[in-house]
Amino acid sequence: MLIVxxxxxxxxxxxxxxxxxxxxxxxxxxAREQADAGAHYIDVNAGTFVEKEADYLCWLVETxxxxxxxxxxxxxxxxxxxxxxxxxxxxxAMINSISLEKERFQYLLxxxxxxxxxxxxxxxxxxxxxxxxxxxxxxxxxxIRRLTEGGIxxxxxxxxxxxxxxxxxxxxxxxxxxxxxxxxSDFPGVNTIxxxxxxxxxxxxxxxxxxxxxxxxxxYGLSAAILDPTDQRLMSTLLTAEMILGxxxxxxxxxxxxxxxxxxxx
Amino acid sequence: MNDFKALNEAVIKGDHDKAMAETRSAIEAGxxxxxxxxxxxxxxxxxxxxxxxxxxxxxxxxxxxAKTMKECMELLQPHFQESEAISKGKVLIGTVKGDLHDIGxxxxxxxxxxxxxxxxxxxxxxxxxxxxxxxxxxxPNIVAMSALLSTTMPSMRQTIEALQQAGIRxxxxxxxGGAPVTEKYAQxxxxxxxxxxxxxxxxxxxxxxxxx
Numbered sequence: 450m451l452i453v454x455x456x457x458x459x460x461x462x463x464x465x466x467x468x469x470x471x472x473x474x475x476x477x478x479x480a481r482e483q484a485d486a487g488a489h490y491i492d493v494n495a496g497t498f499v500e501k502e503a504d505y506l507c508w509l510v511e512t513x514x515x516x517x518x519x520x521x522x523x524x525x526x527x528x529x530x531x532x533x534x535x536x537x538x539x540x541x542a543m544i545n546s547i548s549l550e551k552e553r554f555q556y557l558l559x560x561x562x563x564x565x566x567x568x569x570x571x572x573x574x575x576x577x578x579x580x581x582x583x584x585x586x587x588x589x590x591x592x593i594r595r596l597t598e599g600g601i602x603x604x605x606x607x608x609x610x611x612x613x614x615x616x617x618x619x620x621x622x623x624x625x626x627x628x629x630x631x632x633x634s635d636f637p638g639v640n641t642i643x644x645x646x647x648x649x650x651x652x653x654x655x656x657x658x659x660x661x662x663x664x665x666x667x668x669y670g671l672s673a674a675i676l677d678p679t680d681q682r683l684m685s686t687l688l689t690a691e692m693i694l695g696x697x698x699x700x701x702x703x704x705x706x707x708x709x710x711x712x713x714x715x
Numbered sequence: 716m717n718d719f720k721a722l723n724e725a726v727i728k729g730d731h732d733k734a735m736a737e738t739r740s741a742i743e744a745g746x747x748x749x750x751x752x753x754x755x756x757x758x759x760x761x762x763x764x765x766x767x768x769x770x771x772x773x774x775x776x777x778x779x780x781a782k783t784m785k786e787c788m789e790l791l792q793p794h795f796q797e798s799e800a801i802s803k804g805k806v807l808i809g810t811v812k813g814d815l816h817d818i819g820x821x822x823x824x825x826x827x828x829x830x831x832x833x834x835x836x837x838x839x840x841x842x843x844x845x846x847x848x849x850x851x852x853x854x855p856n857i858v859a860m861s862a863l864l865s866t867t868m869p870s871m872r873q874t875i876e877a878l879q880q881a882g883i884r885x886x887x888x889x890x891x892g893g894a895p896v897t898e899k900y901a902q903x904x905x906x907x908x909x910x911x912x913x914x915x916x917x918x919x920x921x922x923x924x925x926x927x
Binding site for chain 1 (some may be wrong): 770773774775778815816817818821822839840864865866868869894895
């Protein structure tokens with residue numbers, strides 16, 4: 450499972466304040482703790498600063514990559530912010546995200562093909578959000594087709610099935626899980642990715658719901674997740690699910706995490 | 716004295732069968748239809764909204780209550796007299812231009828409807844021009860906008876400007892909401908009110924229109 454650490458997002462109050470003050474030490478610390486907890490990519494999002502987003506995103510790229518040696522997930526719908534951030538970025542960035550929304554695809558495609566990168570393909574249709582499993586697969590397939598035609602290799606594409614709350618419609622869980630499974634089997638080599646928190650909107654005990662959803666996602670074939678890697682219970686659930694599904698040879702990762710005191714059991 | 720305790724409780728619980736049975740027996744007993752609506756149904760939905768805002772009720776329960784109320788309203792519909800138009804006010808609602816998210820907006824619509832407002836829902840990706848045009852046509856008391864993306868929040872300002880240009884800004888109250896939206900942002904763009912969830916949207920709307 451490829452892990453994208455989600456914590457550097459200016460919609461979180463402490464991060465927003467740190468970015469405004471250009472607090473290098475704070476941002477470096479949040480980046481470092483996610484890297485230490487096992488993140489492969491660090492997400493950076495300055496979306497709350499609408500007008501200054503590009504400047505702040507660039508500052509985040511430089512600040513985080515000075516501290517840690519990991520690639521970043523550049524999280525913005527803005528072609529300008531993304532192309533400027535990409536220029537500063539070292540290594541193979543992940544772009545989060547492109548979708549079929551009118552204008553978004555056509556403006557972002559040149560940016561993501563300007564240099565080698567991975568791309569999150571969010572299953573948002575041109576004028577609406579998908580609700581059923583079939584609609585998700587349809588939008589995901591269309592995105593894969595257009596991205597590969599545009600020159601992006603299949604294995605660099607991360608389809609996000611667009612998670613919607615089960616509180617509003619209890620069929621949403623299986624719609625997303627089924628879409629993950631179908632896309633993974635229809636396009637061998639492609640990746641699937643998602644965030645977890647949308648699933649639990651409107652319900653109590655959201656973290657409990659999120660981590661159980663993650664375990665189910667793993668069972669349905671999810672290959673990457675955007676999450677908080679410093680959440681020990683969540684990471685313990687992930688390691689356990691991977692082990693049970695036969696993805697952890699000799700149960701090595703699970704046992705090692707236990708021996709290092711990283712498994713939150715009882 | 717509240718004769719509608721059983722109906723209130725059935726709506727709060729989202730117990731369709733019980734609520735419909737209570738509504739039917741209230742009609743058969745010759746009850747005043749507006750009373751059944753106000754004291755039986757709307758009062759229950761007010762309670763639901765309050766509990767939701769406090770975090771003691773959750774989205775699925777709120778949806779269930781709203782659905783129950785809607786079914787009871789359908790039973791009452793044939794019994795309304797012309798003079799008993801009970802709308803608390805007209806609300807024009809939509810998700811702003813560039814934004815396709817509708818879940819939050821739908822919850823607000825549903826709770827507003829439950830509180831007795833008449834809703835016109837323009838859907839998602841609604842341009843400032845569309846908002847202004849529809850507002851001119853319908854003459855709503857409130858224009859309510861939702862945005863879930865920080866990138867689409869500026870559409871709220873543009874919509875308010877469009878209402879101004881259409882010369883109707885002072886004839887409507889503007890409410891905004893959505894995950895990235897704040898009270899401060901509402902002030903910045905000269906909206907009249909900000910609501911953080913579907914329950915408080917109802918409270919704020921009533922406050923704007925001076926309804927208790």
